[in-house]
Amino acid sequence: MASAASSASAIARSRSQAMRARLTAYGFLAPAGFLVLVFFFIPMLLILFLSITNLATTNFTTDVWRMATSRDPKYIVGLDNFERMFADEFAPKILFNTLFYVLATLLLFNVGLGLVIALLTAHVDRRAGFLFRALWILPRITSPAVYILMWKRIVAASPFGILNQFNELLGRPEANYFQGEAWVFIVMLNGFIGASFGMIIFTSAIESIPKDLMNASLVDGSTIMQRVRYVILPLLRWPLLFVTTYQTLSLLTSFEYILLFNSGGPASQTEVWSLAAYNRALNTYFANAQWGYGSAFAVVLVIIGVVMATVYMRVFRFNELVAEPKIEVL
Amino acid sequence: MKIVLENLTKKFGTVVGVDDISLTIEDGEFVAFLGPSGCGKTTTLLMIAGIYRPTAGIIRFDDRVINQVPPRDRNIGMVFQSYALYPHMTVFGNIAYPLKLKKVPKEEQAERVREVAAKMGIANLLDRRPAQLSGGQQQRVALGRALVKQPDVLLFDEPLSNLDARLRLSMRGEIRHLQKELGITAVYVTHDQVEAMTMADRIAVMNLGKLQAFDTPDDLYDRPKTLFIAGFVGNPPMNFLEVEVQREGDTFYAVNSALRVPVPAERGEAAARHGGQVIMGIRPEDITISETGTVRGEVFVVEPLGRDDLLDVHLDAANRLSVLADPAVHLRAGDTVTLALDTRKVQFFDPQTELSLLWR
Numbered sequence: 040m041a042s043a044a045s046s047a048s049a050i051a052r053s054r055s056q057a058m059r060a061r062l063t064a065y066g067f068l069a070p071a072g073f074l075v076l077v078f079f080f081i082p083m084l085l086i087l088f089l090s091i092t093n094l095a096t097t098n099f100t101t102d103v104w105r106m107a108t109s110r111d112p113k114y115i116v117g118l119d120n121f122e123r124m125f126a127d128e129f130a131p132k133i134l135f136n137t138l139f140y141v142l143a144t145l146l147l148f149n150v151g152l153g154l155v156i157a158l159l160t161a162h163v164d165r166r167a168g169f170l171f172r173a174l175w176i177l178p179r180i181t182s183p184a185v186y187i188l189m190w191k192r193i194v195a196a197s198p199f200g201i202l203n204q205f206n207e208l209l210g211r212p213e214a215n216y217f218q219g220e221a222w223v224f225i226v227m228l229n230g231f232i233g234a235s236f237g238m239i240i241f242t243s244a245i246e247s248i249p250k251d252l253m254n255a256s257l258v259d260g261s262t263i264m265q266r267v268r269y270v271i272l273p274l275l276r277w278p279l280l281f282v283t284t285y286q287t288l289s290l291l292t293s294f295e296y297i298l299l300f301n302s303g304g305p306a307s308q309t310e311v312w313s314l315a316a317y318n319r320a321l322n323t324y325f326a327n328a329q330w331g332y333g334s335a336f337a338v339v340l341v342i343i344g345v346v347m348a349t350v351y352m353r354v355f356r357f358n359e360l361v362a363e364p365k366i367e368v369l
Numbered sequence: 370m371k372i373v374l375e376n377l378t379k380k381f382g383t384v385v386g387v388d389d390i391s392l393t394i395e396d397g398e399f400v401a402f403l404g405p406s407g408c409g410k411t412t413t414l415l416m417i418a419g420i421y422r423p424t425a426g427i428i429r430f431d432d433r434v435i436n437q438v439p440p441r442d443r444n445i446g447m448v449f450q451s452y453a454l455y456p457h458m459t460v461f462g463n464i465a466y467p468l469k470l471k472k473v474p475k476e477e478q479a480e481r482v483r484e485v486a487a488k489m490g491i492a493n494l495l496d497r498r499p500a501q502l503s504g505g506q507q508q509r510v511a512l513g514r515a516l517v518k519q520p521d522v523l524l525f526d527e528p529l530s531n532l533d534a535r536l537r538l539s540m541r542g543e544i545r546h547l548q549k550e551l552g553i554t555a556v557y558v559t560h561d562q563v564e565a566m567t568m569a570d571r572i573a574v575m576n577l578g579k580l581q582a583f584d585t586p587d588d589l590y591d592r593p594k595t596l597f598i599a600g601f602v603g604n605p606p607m608n609f610l611e612v613e614v615q616r617e618g619d620t621f622y623a624v625n626s627a628l629r630v631p632v633p634a635e636r637g638e639a640a641a642r643h644g645g646q647v648i649m650g651i652r653p654e655d656i657t658i659s660e661t662g663t664v665r666g667e668v669f670v671v672e673p674l675g676r677d678d679l680l681d682v683h684l685d686a687a688n689r690l691s692v693l694a695d696p697a698v699h700l701r702a703g704d705t706v707t708l709a710l711d712t713r714k715v716q717f718f719d720p721q722t723e724l725s726l727l728w729r
Contacts, residue, residue: 249453251451254449256455257418257419257441258440258445259518
């Protein structure tokens with residue numbers, strides 16, 4: 040009798056211990072959870088809601104609750120914003136721009152150049168490689184405004200533009216780089232920064248390949264290039280997939296450099312989808328910020344992002360990549 | 370293929386990894402580089418492989434200087450401690466890799482891989498990946514990959530260290546057998562002296578980047594030229610005692626505060642000629658516990674080794690001896706024993722230079 044009672048109390052005690060452990064765990068998660076909730080999740084709900092309103096500077100109200108519950112067609116317009124968006128004559132161009140921008144920057148720079156830099160700096164003197172990568176990462180920690188200011192000075196009209204000064208020296212006619220070559224520069228100035236992310240990930244992946252394996256390949260008869268092709272690249276499969284997916288999503292939503300460089304250019308020349316959302320919602324010539332319409336653009340981006348993230352996580356077999364916790368008992 | 374090292378030196382910045390090593394490995398010979406970790410043996414091996422460039426000195430394969438020759442043009446096969454199999458390739462792919470790089474035709478590749486796999490006993494594993502293999506199987510694949518291109522030189526970098534004890538024993542014999550059968554010159558790096566003693570024709574003992582000795586296993590064991598070799602080769606290690614060798618008539622005695630034992634005349638004479646304090650070395654197996662012994666001591670620690678008990682016997686504060694004893698005697702710490710020293714194989718060293726007074 041006594042032993043049954045004591046074992047029952049032991050079970051109760053271990054249960055309350057488990058409960059306390061779980062509470063501690065949630066306690067640790069709480070600050071991060073709070074940030075995610077306030078800055079990621081709630082804004083997404085707000086965007087969803089705003090996209091079915093026609094809230095703009097012209098019918099501005101701060102009483103969102105009244106607006107939300109009023110069902111007043113003055114505010115709540117259902118899917119009108121989306122209909123208007125699909126009918127927008129610039130929408131197809133912007134969509135194409137976005138695809139071009141993401142793919143070109145991703146393949147040429149964020150993955151391509153990142154990989155090339157990682158491979159090159161892994162094959163030179165360790166300190167030289169480290170120094171080069173440290174230099175390359177500087178623009179990433181430079182203020183975007185300052186960074187773009189430098190680019191604008193490079194491509195500006197004469198007598199200020201550096202490239203045009205060279206044109207003058209070589210006796211060539213002055214070029215307007217914001218016209219013809221706008222895409223070249225936008226992809227480049229994004230890519231130079233974007234490449235540093237892949238560079239770091241690939242470098243650490245290359246350096247974590249066991250030394251013996253690298254030596255074995257040389258002894259087995261490979262040249263440096265053959266070792267890259269047959270040994271290093273196959274072993275970089277996961278980092279390659281990761282950088283590709285992560286940078287796709289990140290490029291989809293990045294527009295700050297384009298905004299600062301040429302605001303998307305005249306006639307949506309280099310406007311991408313996220314910039315379009317920003318321009319519609321917050322940045323118009325006539326100070327008519329169409330928050331509702333801009334939110335509809337943003338919602339499309341959210342949907343594309345969620346779909347791609349889901350697909351990528353499947354492709355990645357995300358669950359298999361996440362390690363079991365090392366600490367089980369708190 | 371004969372391998373000649375001449376004044377070979379490797380520095381990493383200011384750190385000297387390998388310090389002025391010269392030796393010749395004959396064609397078809399099996400040479401072990403033996404030494405504690407950090408002694409420069411692997412660095413030497415990687416220079417022979419062509420992974421490291423020597424800072425100074427010359428490496429020759431036969432008469433050809435190969436200092437500047439890249440690894441792929443040296444026709445070497447190498448087996449690593451970690452096996453270093455390519456995880457993304459199958460066993461077949463791993464073994465075929467050197468042939469693929471040599472642009473051997475596909476059919477010949479397949480044929481040669483099968484041949485080697487059959488020899489290594491892994492013919493049924495060809496479509497597996499390394500992660501699906503046991504350590505012993507991976508080791509065989511690594512060996513197969515080293516052999517498939519019919520190398521002139523086989524290099525081993527502690528290949529058996531990661532295997533369990535029983536497998537290590539059988540692989541030892543197998544590697545030795547293969548090497549003799551194929552007649553390939555082999556360089557084998559190990560810190561395990563038993564491995565070196567049992568496998569190698571000659572052993573290069575290294576310490577702190579320097580070559581201590583390059584001799585046959587028997588010579589190293591019976592005629593150690595330095596104190597380091599005497600202490601390093603042999604298990605349990607040799608005992609060292611500070612003694613003075615005195616001559617009385619035709620007999621030489623090794624004398625110190627704890628003992629006075631006769632030593633063979635020709636050895637004793639060399640020690641006596643040096644005069645003063647010398648270091649005497651005597652192996653544990655040359656000491657027996659005997660009623661008629663002349664040296665008394667107290668058992669301090671008993672370590673059962675199975676076949677023998679290893680005793681740490683204190684003669685006095687300054688002198689102690691490792692002794693092998695029959696476990697059936699059931700000696701315990703605190704027991705007093707008398708020891709008989711068989712001094713026929715006793716060694717003498719100069720305490721300053723640590724060089725042997727008997728062999729040079």
